[in-house]
Amino acid sequence: MTVVWDQKVRAYFREKRIQRILSFYSRLQPVPRLTGRRASMVSRDSIMQLIVTFICLMICAAPFAALTKLIKAPMVISLVLGGLSAFLAVELADWVLLKIRRAVDLTFDFILPLLAAILIAVTVVGVKYFNWSTVIPQRFEEWRAGVNERLQRRPLAVRLRKTSGADWMFATNEAGQLTQLTLSEAEAFCSKQGLDWGLYAGTAQAEISADRAFYIWMTPGTRAAQVDPGAFKGPQVFVSSSAQDRHAVLCVRSGGTR
Amino acid sequence: MNPWLKSPEGPLPEKVLREMSDDELFFYEDSLLLKNELSTEFRIRASGGRFVVFVLSALFFAAYMAAMAVFAKSIPEQQRALFTFPGFFLALGLGVVTGHMLWKHIGAHARFWIRSALHYWPVTLYVVAMTALLFKK
Structure with missing residues (x-):
């Protein structure tokens, strides 16, 4: 049994050696100096x-x-x-x-x-x-904007203790997740809540408690404010945004936290 | 066309290869590999031999440079550059030649084992790692 196996292993490595030599012959091609296909370690x-x-x-x-x-x-x-x-x-x-x-x-x-x-x-x-030269960059930019919008349209993976209070509320979907809207959509959403409702303007709101940081639209101008994890003591970090960008929406009632 | 392919010692037909004994095949493959490992003219299939030749040349170069540095200390500082400048190229040339010569004369069996260790590098690394772990314990 051992002898048979020994012979088989030997035959296998012998055949492999013959195949290596034959393949080696086909490698012995002339080397064009310009293309630099020389024998090298990093071939x-x-x-x-x-x-x-x-x-x-x-x-x-x-x-x-x-x-x-x-x-x-x-x-x-x-x-x-x-x-x-x-x-x-x-x-x-x-x-x-x-x-x-x-x-x-x-x-x-x-x-x-x-x-x-x-x-x-x-x-x-x-x-x-x-x-x-003009069409391709334009198409690329459209594609990039499309992908960006598709990504931003997804609800935010943030867990909040509450999504609304007496004088404030976040824009959410049916599942209670934060939705991201453009600035005009955000303004429309807030004004739909009532005459004295509007976009968040930057005051502290300890009632809001999130498990991670995220951005919300802030008025005035086109900028977003970062909501830090834990009790929200007012924005410390801001990001300049364009009208096409999407962020979470916090609406507040005037006279309340606004 | 590569002149070697047309030369009398060029490629052998498959039939001749198959008629060779195991030992003859072993030494024939070694001679083919060696010829190409020491040459920069031929394209070769991946062979660890070229890597070994490079490492050997670099090691000998470093050794010659170290020896030269020791010797250079005995030369007055103002005249040292006259010695170290050509000495660098001398060490480089000697290192490359010694590396190639050592690989050529080390023997077919030693070359075979070194090439195999490099070709089966996952196994080599595995064995080295396991041995290191064993010694650590």
Whole structure:
């Protein structure tokens, strides 16, 4: 049994050596001096080898870790299993690299340069004939503003002891979470509460108690004030905002905390 | 075309490789790797050998520089630059040559084990870490 295994292991490493030599021949290509593809320690192959080995390490470590946990293996066995998983990861990486060698070479030598050339050509044509130099930044800005708004539309993850009092109230959704509105929406929301209601103007309001800091719209101007965690003793930190920004809304009744 | 590919000692057909004994294959692969580790002309598959040659060269350079610094102390300070300036390049050249020579003459089996330790670096690191833990206990 041991002899058979020994022969199998020897045959495996012999075959691996032959494949290594054959793959090595294909590497002995002329080196163009300008592109600098010289034998170096930080070559494309070394980096690929490192990345693939890391991936294989993660793939191999998971089942071994699970097995060690499952059988409640003693220290010595779990140490051996750990070493074995590292060894198998390198073997797997070697096998994968041998299989994808041609694909990797084709990708780096042909497909990526071709894609880069196409991208450059398309960009040049677009800038020259389709006014991309102004259209693309404009589209990017629209996309950025859209993402920003989508993020700000989400309710704030703040826990408050109370969301309303006798002469103050936060704008909340059905679930009782703080909603974020633009300045005009905030003003409209507050004036809807009554004639003497308006946006928060900066006085202390110890009744408000939050578990983390957040911003609320503040009048006058377009600025937001930070509500600190704990009993709110009035804003210390302010942030300049634009009319499109969204913040939580605290409405107060005049003559009260305003 | 790489001249080596056309030379008589160039690539062997797969059939010839398969007819070789284990030992012959071992030494043949070592000679191929060594040739390319010591050369900067060929593209080679990732081999730890080049890393070792670099480290050896750097170590020898540092050793020669240290030896030179000791010797330089005996030279009057005004004349020291005359010695240290060419000495730096001499140490660099000698370091690189010694590093390459040592790797070339260290033997195929030593090279094999060093290359394997670098190729199976996760295992090497694991063994080193476990040994360190063992000694710590």
